[in-house]
Amino acid sequence: MQINIGETLTRRTRRMPNREALVETDSGRRFTYSDINARTNRLANGLRDMGVIAGDRVGILLMNCSEFVETFFAVAKLGATLVPLNWRLTSDELEFILKDSGSTTLVFGPEFSDQVAEIKSRGYKTDLTRYVQLGGVQLDFSTDFTALTANNPETEPEIKGGNDDLLFIMYTSGTTGLPKGVMHSHNTVFAAITNMMATNETGIDETTLLSLPLFHVGALTPAFQSIYSAARLVITRSFDPLKSWEIIQQEKATNTLLVPAMLQAMKAVFDPAKHDPSSMRSMVSGAAPVPVSMIEDFAKMGISINQVYGMTETCGPGCLILGEDAAARPGSTGKGYFYTDIRITDPEGNECPPGVSGEVCMRAPNNMVGYWNRPEATAETLIDGWLHSGDVGVADADGFVTIVERLKDMLISGGENVYPAEIENVLHTHAGVADVAVIGIPSAKWGESAMAVVVKTPGSDVTEDELIALTKAKLAGFKCIRAVRFTDIIPRNASGKILKRALRERYADVHAPE
Missing domain, CATH: 3.30.300.30 (ANL, C-terminal domain)
Structure with a gap:
């Protein structure tokens, strides 16, 4: 069977067309699965008519919004490859990624018109020829997103590609030099979704509040999971701790994804007289360990702080520790996800015994395909099926992993x-x-x-x-x-x-x- 991530939206819509799929808190817009799929198809048909074909790279420079989700699924249905762009980057950094990826199309929001115009004015020397603008004062070289979708049918486009074909190229932050494009296929993303669902034991009754930017794998993979599992996705353009508590109460959100600084901010503004957190079952945090005191504070609200260790290279999941284990094992990032094997190795590649630190290596079906146009970097990172993280870690006798530090740090x-x-x-x-x-x-x-x-x-x-x-x-x-x-x-x-x-x-x- 050919797995195409774009088609998962089609299949979900067939079964539950009238179920609410997505809520935009900033605009108040609400969409059923049927709504999202119809909008996705109109966009896919429009992009196809513009000339986007299977294998093309499509850059996306949007804040969190329904159109981000629609663009991703539309590109997936066409068999093209999405390139999510970090909107915090400078024009120079964006230009590098667009050039390096060979993007032929760019979908962007009005907040980034000046940057896009600047890049265009430099005499951009790649295959980028199509610009699609969502709102704002229209640039003279861009196509209006709304007009493009309004003038096209809702019929399903012919599904192209899938399985091992590339779904997206996501660039790493570049803390050690020029950013590298991490390649994920339809199969690796599908594996990440099922790996997370098997480990988190989440399902149809979930409502996920998503404030992390969708250009990051820590938000994008959970968004895919939400659609696949018939859950409900509530998205915000940006994070606001006070509004987050209000949204949790209004939308009855059951889980959310944050980094420790965001948890701290939410804790600081929580008012039990105003906020009702009873629907929230868990908050998943990554990037750094959460202090035990904070875990205990949220536990008093009935919220489990589950900590994840993962990378863009693993499409998100690596290790997970639940709140009750984290309190007993401070600093630990837990055990490998359901379909993830973890090994701690010394510089010679030998497995370290419990209590001895070494490099964290992961073997999972959701590991990346490789780095875009970086065969040497790929060979250094993927060895005999194991992804070498570049992180120093130690495992205890029960298999719980603690990340000590980045090797480079x-x-x-x-x-x-x-x-x-x-x-x-x-x-x-x-x-x-x-x-x-x-x-x-x-x-x-x-x-x-x-x-x-x-x-x-x-x-x-x-x-x-x-x-x-x-x-x-x-x-x-x-x-x-x-x-x-x-x-x-x-x-x-x-x-x-x-x-x-x-x-x-x-x-x-x-x-x-x-």
């Missing part, structure tokens, strides 16, 4: 490996620390030492000496921070991961005291 002090995450966990226990990131700085004596970049909690008067003393009390000497710099915000990428390279550049002139 590890620092070496006096010949000893130092993992910043361990130091950050200690500093997070101080009431005066709202956010923290640890990086390496040059040391004349030890080669490299640890420095903390700290965001204070409001009203805190915590000092550098106080935080240095805390690490000395909790950690081995070679792990202790030697300096602290206070800042208003710590830079993160779209998935919530700290941009360590940006911090290293910002504090490049700081050296450890003698």
